[in-house]
Amino acid sequence: MAKILDGNRIRDQIKQECKPRVEALAASKRPPGLAVILAGDDPASGIYVRSKIKACKDLGIESEHVAPPASVTTAELLAIIGELNARSDIDGILVQMPLPAQVDSKAALLAVDPLKDVDGFHPYNMGCLVTGRPGPRSCTPAGIIEVLKRYDIPMAGRRAVVVGRSDIVGKPMAFLLLHENATVTICHSKTPDLAAMCREADILVAAIGQPAMIGARHIREGATVIDVGMNRITDRAQVERIFRGSREKLEAFDRNGSVLVGDVDPAAMAERASAYTPVPGGVGPLTIAMLMLNTIQSAERRFGAC
Numbered sequence: 026m027a028k029i030l031d032g033n034r035i036r037d038q039i040k041q042e043c044k045p046r047v048e049a050l051a052a053s054k055r056p057p058g059l060a061v062i063l064a065g066d067d068p069a070s071g072i073y074v075r076s077k078i079k080a081c082k083d084l085g086i087e088s089e090h091v092a093p094p095a096s097v098t099t100a101e102l103l104a105i106i107g108e109l110n111a112r113s114d115i116d117g118i119l120v121q122m123p124l125p126a127q128v129d130s131k132a133a134l135l136a137v138d139p140l141k142d143v144d145g146f147h148p149y150n151m152g153c154l155v156t157g158r159p160g161p162r163s164c165t166p167a168g169i170i171e172v173l174k175r176y177d178i179p180m181a182g183r184r185a186v187v188v189g190r191s192d193i194v195g196k197p198m199a200f201l202l203l204h205e206n207a208t209v210t211i212c213h214s215k216t217p218d219l220a221a222m223c224r225e226a227d228i229l230v231a232a233i234g235q236p237a238m239i240g241a242r243h244i245r246e247g248a249t250v251i252d253v254g255m256n257r258i259t260d261r262a263q264v265e266r267i268f269r270g271s272r273e274k275l276e277a278f279d280r281n282g283s284v285l286v287g288d289v290d291p292a293a294m295a296e297r298a299s300a301y302t303p304v305p306g307g308v309g310p311l312t313i314a315m316l317m318l319n320t321i322q323s324a325e326r327r328f329g330a331c
C-alpha cells in the first residue's frame with residue numbers, strides 16, 4: 026500500500042519549529058514583517074494570499090496585504106515595491122504570481138531587494154541556488170525537499186524526473202534535487218515520449234498545471250510521486266472520469282461546483298507509487314510553511330547584518 030506523504034503534518038512540524046524563532050525576534054527586536062502584493066482579483070491567487078496572511082497571524086509574523094488594482098502598470102508596481110524595499114519594518118516581500126498581463130513580471134521580480142526576496146525568485150537568488158550559495162529558496166520546491174527528507178526518502182544517486190520547467194517550481198526543483206545528488210532530468214511540453222522518460226524516475230515531480238495528465242503509464246512501480254498540481258475542475262464528466270465515479274468527489278462537486286485535482290491521476294498514483302503527496306493536503310501546505318521560514322530567516326539575517 027502506498028504511503029501518503031502528509032503535507033499538513035510536515036507543515037505543522039515546521040510551524041512548531043518557527044515559533045521560538047519568531048518569539049526570540051519579537052523579544053529582542055520586533056516580529057518579522059512580510060508584505061504580500063496581490064495585483065488584481067484572480068480568485069485562486071486570492072485564496073493563496075489569504076492562506077499566507079493567516080499563517081503569518083498564527084505564528085505572530087506581522088503581515089501587510091498590498092492590493093493594487095488589476096489595471097496596475099509596471100511603473101506603479103515598481104513604485105510600490107520600491108517603497109517596501111525602503112521600509113525598515115518589512116523583512117520579506119512577496120509578489121504573488123501571475124501578475125496581470127500588462128505588467129512586466131520580470132521587471133517586478135528584479136525590483137524586489139534580494140535581501141527581502143522571500144520567494145527566492147530574484148535572479149541574484151536564483152544564481153545563488155544554481156551555484157550552491159546560501160539564500161532563500163523557492164518555497165514549493167524547498168517544501169518538497171523537506172517532505173522527502175522528513176519521510177527519509179533517499180535522493181542521492183536516485184533518478185529524479187521533473188515535469189515542467191517554470192521559474193517558480195520546475196527549474197528550482199531540478200537544482201535542489203541536483204544539490205541532493207539526484208540524477209535529474211527536466212521534461213516539458215516538447216519532450217518526446219514523456220511517459221518513457223517519467224518511467225525512469227525513482228522520484229517523479231509533476232508541475233505542469235494539467236489536470237491528471239500523468240497516468241499509470243508514466244509511473245514506475247514503487248516510485249515516489251510528488252504532485253504539485255492544483256487544478257480546479259468544473260466539468261462533472263471530467264470529475265467522474267478522473268475520480269472513477271467516486272461518490273465522495275461527485276457529492277463534493279455537486280456541493281461546490283468544482284473539485285481540486287492535481288497533475289497526476291490520483292488512482293494511478295495510489296496504485297503504482299510507493300509514496301505520494303495527495304491533492305489537496307500534500308505540497309500546498311508546505312509552500313506556506315517554507316514562506317514562513319524564509320521570512321524568519323530574512324529577518325534574522327537583516328538583524329544579524331545591522
Ligand code: GUN
Pocket residue numbers: 119120121122123144164165193312
Ligand atoms: N504563484 C504560485 N506559486 C507562487 C509562489 O510560490 N510565490 C508567488 N509569489 N507566486 C506564486
